[in-house]
Amino acid sequence: MTDPAATRSDAPERAWLISTHMDETPRAEVEDSLRELRALAGTAQAEVAGETICRLRAIQAATFIGRGKAEQIAAEASSAGANLVIFDDELSPAQGRTLENLFKIRVVDRTQLILDIFAQRAQTLEGRLQIELAQLRYLLPRLMGMWTHLERQKGGIGLKGPGEKQLELDRRRITQRITRIRSQLQDVRNRRAELRRGRRRHGWALLALVGYTNAGKSTLLNHLTQAGVLADDQLFATLDPTTRQIHLPNHQPCLLTDTVGFIRKLPHHLVEAFKATLEEVVEADLLIHVIDASQTRVDEQINAVHTVLRELDAHTKPILAVFNKTDLERGRNQALRLADRFSHSVMISALTGEGTEALRQTIADLLRDRVTHLHLRIPAGEGRAIASLHANGKVIAQKVRGKYLYIEAILAARFAAAINPDWIRDEPG
Ligand SMILES: Nc1nc2c(ncn2[C@@H]2O[C@H](COP(=O)(O)OP(=O)(O)OP(=O)(O)O)[C@@H](O)[C@H]2O)c(=O)[nH]1
Ligand SMILES: [Mg+2]
Numbered sequence: 111m112t113d114p115a116a117t118r119s120d121a122p123e124r125a126w127l128i129s130t131h132m133d134e135t136p137r138a139e140v141e142d143s144l145r146e147l148r149a150l151a152g153t154a155q156a157e158v159a160g161e162t163i164c165r166l167r168a169i170q171a172a173t174f175i176g177r178g179k180a181e182q183i184a185a186e187a188s189s190a191g192a193n194l195v196i197f198d199d200e201l202s203p204a205q206g207r208t209l210e211n212l213f214k215i216r217v218v219d220r221t222q223l224i225l226d227i228f229a230q231r232a233q234t235l236e237g238r239l240q241i242e243l244a245q246l247r248y249l250l251p252r253l254m255g256m257w258t259h260l261e262r263q264k265g266g267i268g269l270k271g272p273g274e275k276q277l278e279l280d281r282r283r284i285t286q287r288i289t290r291i292r293s294q295l296q297d298v299r300n301r302r303a304e305l306r307r308g309r310r311r312h313g314w315a316l317l318a319l320v321g322y323t324n325a326g327k328s329t330l331l332n333h334l335t336q337a338g339v340l341a342d343d344q345l346f347a348t349l350d351p352t353t354r355q356i357h358l359p360n361h362q363p364c365l366l367t368d369t370v371g372f373i374r375k376l377p378h379h380l381v382e383a384f385k386a387t388l389e390e391v392v393e394a395d396l397l398i399h400v401i402d403a404s405q406t407r408v409d410e411q412i413n414a415v416h417t418v419l420r421e422l423d424a425h426t427k428p429i430l431a432v433f434n435k436t437d438l439e440r441g442r443n444q445a446l447r448l449a450d451r452f453s454h455s456v457m458i459s460a461l462t463g464e465g466t467e468a469l470r471q472t473i474a475d476l477l478r479d480r481v482t483h484l485h486l487r488i489p490a491g492e493g494r495a496i497a498s499l500h501a502n503g504k505v506i507a508q509k510v511r512g513k514y515l516y517i518e519a520i521l522a523a524r525f526a527a528a529i530n531p532d533w534i535r536d537e538p539g
Contacts, residue, residue, distance in 0.1 A: 122155055122156060122157045123155075123194045124158075124159040124191055124194065125151050125159060125194045125195070125196045126162070126183065126187035126190065126192040127144070127148065127151060127161035127162070128175065128195060129143055129147055129162070129164070129198040130163075130164045130165075130169075130197075130198060131165055131166065133165050133166065135165075138406065140163055142407045143374070144161065144163065146373075146374070147161075147220075150224065150227065150345060153344055153345045154226050154227050154230070155230075156196065159187065160190045160192065162183050164179060172205065173209055174197070174199065174201060177212070180209060181212060184212055187213065187215070188214075193215050194217075195213050195215060195217045196219075197218065197219045197220060199220055199375070200221045200377065201219040220375060220377075221248060221377040221379070221380075224346075224373070224376070224377055224380065225241065225248060225377065225380065227346050228244070228346065228349060231347075232349050232350070233350055234350045235298075236295070236298050236350065237349050237350045239291050239294055240295065240383045240386060240387060242287075242291060243291045243292065243295065244379045244380045244384075246284050246287060246288050246291075247379050247383065248377075248379055249284065250281070250285070250288075253280055295385070295386050299386045299389060303393075306393055312363065312502055312503070313363055313481065313520065313521055313525060314363045314365050315365070315480055315481070316365055316396075317364060317367065317394055317396050317398055317473065318366075318369065318391045318394035318396075318398065319331060319366065319398050319400055320397050320398070320415060321371060321372065321415060322371060322401070322414060323345045323346050324343065325371065325400045325402040326341070326400055326435060327348065327368050328348050328368050329461060330398075330400055330432070330434065330458070330466075331366060332460075333460050333466055334366060334466065334469075335355065335356050336354075337352055339352050345373070347371075348368060348370060350369075350370075351367050351368065351390050352367065352368050353367040358470050358471075358473060358474040358477075359470055359474050360474045360478075361506050362474055362480075362481050362504070362520050363504040363520065366398075367394070369390055369391065370384065370388075372414060374410065376418055381418060381421050381422065388422055391419075392422055392423065394424075395427075395480060396427070396430060397427050397429045398429075399415060399429050399430065399432060400432050400434050400460075401432065401448075402441075403433040403434060403435055403436060403441040403442070403444045403445040404438040404440045404441035404444070406440075408444050412451075428454075430455070430456065430472060430476060431448075431451075431452035431455040431456075432458055432469060433448065433449070433455060434460050435460075435461070436457045436464070437464065454476060456468055456469045456472050480522065480523055481520050481521060481522055481523060482520070482523055483520055484518070484520075485517075485518050485538045486499075486515075486516070486518075486519065486529070486534060487514050487517075487535050488515045488517060488533050489515075490513050490514060490515055495530070496515060496517070502521065502525045503519045503521035503522065504519060504521075505518070505519045506518045506519060516538075
């Protein structure tokens, strides 16, 4: 298969889409997944020349869909003027090669398509490094195939020919590059970890928005924090994380991070490569799972998010389910149907803001045992203790009366435990 980077070009490519399903898959599900594949193709700036749904009894080892079927599609795609085939599954290197030989045009699998979209979206150095790592790791096992092509061109003379030398060089160069990127990403992770440690030291609770792509995470972040990040009706609008302060009714200091959305069959390489970004999810105190309740396939989208969370080892974290898009009738109805599945859930519309005050309250309730709200009376001479309160917590009010400072503050539970009990008062004043 070809270099994923090569799928980007200025003129739109004409793609033939192939969506595969097991024989018994319900019709509605097949159509929905095809719709998603079209959206992915569109996001990658491909024009759809045509599409085939393959119902399979079993996956064929060599060609995935069977040689006969592939030949039939090749003819249709060729007469429709397609110059690219997009496959809704991850193909093995050998399958990709065999299919490319059959179709005589480029074959891009689902993984490559998603990698390509990510590559177009990545803005920051961190995002770019992560996507490059994922692309190189995808490419490495496929180099062999390229060499086979090369050898065939050379008439197959000499197994130890220049082709193999070139391949060895390429492999070595790619492996070296992977090592370099890994070490650069380790620096990014260290910096992020340091940042998080600092935030925790100051008693900030860390929240992360998670959810299927296009669920409305960025719209919600914008509504809650005026972050002004891009929210758009396209898949993977967000790649790079944005963190903003969110105000809660109890004044608990709290940060909310918006990050990359998930999708069904999210390539494993990508999850691996996006460790630095996704650590914001792994390290959060509470996950806000934004669900587009207006989707017909909402159950499947919820499951897809849980699958990725499991892969990240973040599935045991406290989760608040947020049913979004309840301004739409189907959104409201499905939210009511699904609420039972979660121990904590809220219905909102990130677009109109309906329900978002209840959301702030629920977040505050769920974080309550992480913080304490204290009224303190501290002798004015205790300068260090007072400075430490300011540094480690959120001081809501402070006044001097006589020889004492009266302070109302929110503190992380572990800091509160270290405070001289004589200073703690039950009532303000
Ligand atoms: N009707 C309706 N549309 C919404 C609501 N919230 C978000 N949207 C729309 O849904 C689309 C996707 O919103 P985003 O906020 O970009 O979604 P996201 O989850 O950040 O998506 P990615 O970053 O691509 O993963 C946009 O067109 C929003 O206007 C809502 O409550 N109601
Ligand atoms: Mg977004």
